[in-house]
Amino acid sequence: MSLKRQLGLDILEEKYAYASDPVMGHTSEQKIPDTWVSTTCGYCSVGCGMFIGVKDGRAVSVRGNPDHAVNSGLLCPKGLSEHYTLEASNRALYPLLRNKRGKLARIGWDEALATMAEKFRGVQQKYGREALGVLSTGQLVTEEFYALGKLVQLGLGTKNYDGNTTLCMASAVSGYKRSFGSDGPPGAYEDLSQADVIFLIGANIADNHPILCQYLDANPSRTLIVADPRVTKTAMMADLYLPLKPRSDIALLNGMIHLLIENDLVDREYVAVHTTGFDQLEESVRKYTPEYVSQLTGLTPEQIYKAALIYGKANAPFIGWTMGVNHSTKGTETVNVINNLALITGNVGKPGASPFSITGQCNAMGTREAGFASSLPGYRKFESASDREELAALWGIGVERLPTSRGWAYPDIVEGAVAKKIRALWVIATNPIVSFPNLGVLQHSLDSLDFLVVQDGFHPTPTTEVADLVLPAAIWGEKEGTYTNSERRVSKVNRAVNPPREARSDFDIFLDLAKKLGCYGELFPGWTQPKDAFDEWKQVSAGRLCDYSGLTYELIERHGGIQWPYPAGTTEVRTTRLYSDGHFSTENGKARLLPVEWEPFPEQPNADFPFVLNTGRTVEHWHTRTKTGNVPILERLSPNAWLEMNPRDAQSLGLKPHDHIDVISARGRVKGVELRVTEIIAPGQVFMPFHYAEANANRVTQSAFDPISREPNYKQCAVRVEKAQIAPQYWGVRGSPRARVPA
Ligand code: SF4
Known part of the structure; x- marks a missing residue:
């Protein structure tokens, strides 16, 4: 602090000056911009429209777009403070290469990309093309996902490519594919306003x-x-709250289907015309009587009846789900049971009524549509010869260059590195050291690599700190393209400010790497900007469920986002739903009713680990806090991790509110977490947020994955809770690099 300030002569007049602005009203003068740049929020998949206020080349404020179809001007705390992420102190600024002394040292872009190309090619020549793995994200724009997919699968020639979307939405994708024949959420947000029953x-x-x-x-x-x-x-807002036991949702849903059949609340005509498998489904749910379901769920038979009859008698019932369903070894099948419930009542693609996955990241949908990881672009199937031929023709390449099956999913890439089958890894805009379950395995995996590249907008993060090469990337607000939100709405993302120092957009990094690899001319002929990718993607998506062919950047901007499908020639911008005509994307056009059995979750509580740990999120933070951890207002609102425990359990353990405790599983220990004693959590269960690197919940979570989607079972693992032995300030620093991770 300056002497003048210490003496009280500097009252920071400029900093605290207020002024009037026609848009913002009476506000801090520093927040009044010269221009507003329209864009879409870069956090979650709601996809709120917003403006970034720019003054002297800096982002000084944001505000919601009052005319945007999604949010009508509203923003949540993360959106309202998003501009702070652009100038956060942890932005990645320069390419960094680990030197002979083991330190990350600044290098130029040319050397960085030449090194990357040489190392990747070296590993692939020595161990085979598939020895290179790529883990991307749901944070890029669709144009970048489209370019990255081509670069990885055709340029680098490895199919061991997946995104962190497998950690959040893979079960929704697999569930849609199994039930409806394709990925793609059928409903729209408008349904939430039109439904007479909403079942979350x-x-x-x-x-x-x-x-x-x-x-x-x-x-x-x-x-x-x-x-x-x-x-x-959300439960506190409910008219009917169902406090079911962990992972008993399949039993509840089967019980509801049982009651709908018993009470003749099935749409027999819809079932006969538009579905297959009803007889098998009916047989499979016969045993799910209210009494049996009551035993499995802990709900009363009356609660189960009530839920079933409210849903079954509704005109337009909507079912929404997120990670409570997906984060499970039974996630895909739970999605199938949700779809069963909607299908037997004919409630798919109707105004107000659909099964609807609420996606996680701002553009997880974009990578699903265009990304070439779990599907070929345009929801084409690897296994389909006609899909491969069509795509190869569009790209002008030999069909033999397209894989006939998908490569390893995220957990299999991690385990492949442990087994030394993956020798080099490219991680893009994700932070697996905090986000991947069972940290011990992940660290072993990263330690086993010959070369690790981490491309991110932020450094240091726990994962960039262990990289051999760090590539600094532009983030939201610094680049152009499109995001697709949960309701299939394609919205425009615009550049308001320049990336800091030497950071580059992911799109530019991909093109520059392609030049080093010698595949730019073939894969990206003449491309210089995201619109080049968008124009090609429009052609590739034409005629597919996710048809973009009628969209233009100008049209999207004008309407504040447009839902796909939007084929060329479409003249009216309106709410769209999938499968409204009852025709599905299966071979015979009918949806599949799939019998699913309830099973207990894999790691049950026991004498050593008597609690079921549930992990999740809080409104103030985003994923692993690489973004929100440096936004002052969010960090002040929620600075530390906590563990929720029921008062009865706390009493039996002799614990008090605000005690610091350790959470221990068979795999590890999270130290010094603050205890919240609360009725929010039922006896026998505890809850901890997963955002905090310094109290990393994934030290204790398990390596258990959905066998179909490969999504991790983050929601239940067995733990015990002990009073912390060491005061929290002594047990480590933020982050957990592989060489220095606190024990
Ligand atoms: S984080 Fe999600 S809900 Fe919040 S402003 Fe952004 S898009 Fe909207």
């Missing part, structure tokens, strides 16, 4: 998708049913 299962939208709550407010006559083991903020 494993979805805490009040914390995780807060702006969706406005649709509930706009629909006061709806009945809200919430099924969740924890009394979340």
Whole structure:
């Protein structure tokens, strides 16, 4: 602090000056911009429209776009403070290469990309093309995902490519594919305003998708049913709250189907014309009587009856779900049971009624549509010869260059590195040291690599700190393209400010790497900007479910986002739903009713580890806090991790509110977490947020994955809780690099 300030002569007049602005009203003068740049929020998949206020080349404020179809001007705390991420002190600024002394040292872009190309090619020549793995994200723009898919699969020639979307939405994707024949959420947000019943299962939208709550407010006559083991903020809004036991949702849903059949609340005509498998489904749910379901779920038979009859008698019932369903070894099948419930009542693609996955990241949908990881671009199937031939013809390449099956999913790439089958890894805009389950395995995996490249907008992160090469990337606000939100709305993302120092957009990094690899001319002929990718992607998506061919950047901007499908020649911009005509993307056009059995979750509590740990999120933070951890207002609102425990359990352990405790599983220990004693959590269960590197919940979570989607089972593992032995300030620093991770 300056002497003048210490003496009270400098009152920071400029910093605290207020002024009037026609848009912002009476506000801090520093927040009044010269121009507003329209864009879309870069955090979650709600996809709120917003403006970035720019003054002297800096982002000084944001505000919601009052005309945007999604949010009508509202933003949640993360969106309202998003501009702070652009100038955060942890932005990655320069390419860094680990030198002979083991330190990351600054280098130029040319050397960085030449080194990357040489190392990747070297590993592939020595160990085979598939020895290179790529882990991307849901944070890039669709144009970048489209370019990256081509670069990885055709340029680098490895199919061991996946995104961190497998950690959040893979089960929704697999579930849609199994039931409907294709990925693609059928409904729209508007359905939340039109439904007479809204059934949220494993979805805490009040914390995780807060702006969706406005649709509930706009629909006061709806009945809200919430099924969740924890009394979340969303559960507190419910008309009927179902506090079911962890991972008993399949039993509840089968029990509801049982009752709908028994009470003749099935749409027999719809089932006969548009589905297959009803007889097998009916047989499979016969045993799910209210009494049996009551034993499995902990709900009363009356609660189960009530939920079934409210849903079954509704004109337009909507089912929404998020990670409570997906984060499970049974995630895909739970999605199938949700779809069964909607299908037997004919409630798919109707105004107000659909099964609807509420996606996680701002553009997880974009990578699913265009990304070439779990599907060929345009929801084409690896296994389909006609899909491969069509795509090869569009790209002008030999069909033999397209893989006939997908490569390893995220967990298999990690385990492949442990087994020394993956020798080099490229991690893009994700932070697996904090986000991947069972940290010990992940660290072993990264330690086993010959070369690790981490491309990120932020450094240091726990993962960039262990990289051999760090590539600094532009983030939201610094680049152009499109995001697709949960309801298939394609919205425009615009550049408001320049990336800091030497950071480059991911798009430019991909093109420059392609030049080093010698495949730029073939894969990206003449491309210089994201629009070049968008124009090609429009052609590739034409005629597919996710048809972009009628979209242009100008049209998207003008309408504040447009939902696909939007084929060329479309003249009216309106709400779209999938499967409204009852025709699905399966071979015979019928949806599949798939019998699913309830099973207990894999790691049950026991004498050594008597609690079920549930992990999740809080409204103030985003994923591993690489973005929000340096936004002062968010960090002040939620600076530390905590563990929620029921008062009865706390009493039996002799623990008090605000005690610091350790959480221990068979795999590791999280130290010094603050205890919250609360009725929000049921006896025998505990809850901890997963955002905090310094209290990394994934030290204790397990390596258990959905066998179909490969999504991790983050939601249940067995732990015990002990009073912490060491005061929290002594047990480590933020981050957990592989060489220095606190024990
Ligand atoms: S709800 Fe999601 S998209 Fe909207 S402002 Fe918040 S984080 Fe951004």
